[in-house]
Amino acid sequence: MFATLSVACARALCLTLAIATVGVSLAYGSDADAGRSGEQTPGTDQIRLGTRQVELLVTKAPPRNGKYRTFTNTGSGSVRVSVATLNGGALTAGNERDGRPGYSIRTPRFNPSTDAPRAAVKITNATATDVLNPRSADFKFGADFVVDDPSWRTASGSTDNGDNLVQRGLYGDASQYKLQVDRDVATCRIKGDLGTVEVSSEVNIQSGRWYRVRCRRLSRSVTISVTSWRTNGTRHTDTDTRNGRTGDMTPNRPSWPFSVGGKLRAGGKVHPSTDQFNGRIDNVFLKIG
Ligand SMILES: [Ca+2]
Numbered sequence: 661m662f663a664t665l666s667v668a669c670a671r672a673l674c675l676t677l678a679i680a681t682v683g684v685s686l687a688y689g690s691d692a693d694a695g696r697s698g699e700q701t702p703g704t705d706q707i708r709l710g711t712r713q714v715e716l717l718v719t720k721a722p723p724r725n726g727k728y729r730t731f732t733n734t735g736s737g738s739v740r741v742s743v744a745t746l747n748g749g750a751l752t753a754g755n756e757r758d759g760r761p762g763y764s765i766r767t768p769r770f771n772p773s774t775d776a777p778r779a780a781v782k783i784t785n786a787t788a789t790d791v792l793n794p795r796s797a798d799f800k801f802g803a804d805f806v807v808d809d810p811s812w813r814t815a816s817g818s819t820d821n822g823d824n825l826v827q828r829g830l831y832g833d834a835s836q837y838k839l840q841v842d843r844d845v846a847t848c849r850i851k852g853d854l855g856t857v858e859v860s861s862e863v864n865i866q867s868g869r870w871y872r873v874r875c876r877r878l879s880r881s882v883t884i885s886v887t888s889w890r891t892n893g894t895r896h897t898d899t900d901t902r903n904g905r906t907g908d909m910t911p912n913r914p915s916w917p918f919s920v921g922g923k924l925r926a927g928g929k930v931h932p933s934t935d936q937f938n939g940r941i942d943n944v945f946l947k948i949g
Pocket residue numbers: 717718719756762763764942943
């Protein structure tokens with residue numbers, strides 16, 4: 661997988677986010693279209709930004725205290741990766757899918773109380789260039805995950821009624837891209853200056869089982885694909901698409917973090933209404949262009 665990524669990165673401007681201790685990796689067959697031109701083509705509504713990637717392959721154990729403080733980005737994007745916490749929350753090491761060697765990110769267990777421990781990965785731009793902004797270009801993002809049971813509760817007084825996997829921006833913001841696994845349903849939500857498109861997978865997500873999910877935004881559609889593995893090792897992918905334009909994804913502030921495992925505020929702090937993902941996460945990626 662690393663070899664494949666290296667080839668892809670050599671052909672295109674690839675954003676390698678190597679999170680120093682946890683690597684999140686972007687893998688999939690997505691590499692096939694990694695060789696796009698990096699030229700800018702002014703005058704079209706599809707601005708070519710060149711291919712950029714952020715990928716966190718979680719390959720190493722936490723360095724100390726069993727808690728991750730950062731992860732190694734293996735993509736070509738210049739970003740900073742850290743861990744944002746609230747109420748003593750932590751990201752620890754989980755097992756990889758099917759007991760393979762390697763690690764995943766273990767997020768806090770379900771806890772609906774107001775002072776529950778929360779934690780999420782925070783990825784922000786390392787330079788003045790907003791490498792997390794797809795503008796009007798095609799882009800995709802996703803992760804592998806296992807969700808716990810329970811992971812949400814809608815009863816009054818519960819502060820956890822969902823499981824946000826990866827996102828940038830909040831629901832009411834000018835721009836948002838989000839992948840959530842709320843109540844056994846995986847959903848991609850894309851909001852840009854031309855509109856909002858939300859598409860859910862028909863797959864009934866089961867707790868305790870690994871899935872690979874990705875969202876793909878094209879100029880006139882958004883697609884969600886969910887891959888699961890059969891016991892014999894073969895995999896099956898279900899795809900659902902909804903048509904609609906979403907447009908330019910520029911946020912109101914370039915400082916908006918890309919988060920993994922829950923909602924962050926614009927300034928990078930954990931949002932009190934976190935929608936904490938409860939489970940394990942691996943191979944997180946964002947690929948633009
Ligand atoms: Ca891993």
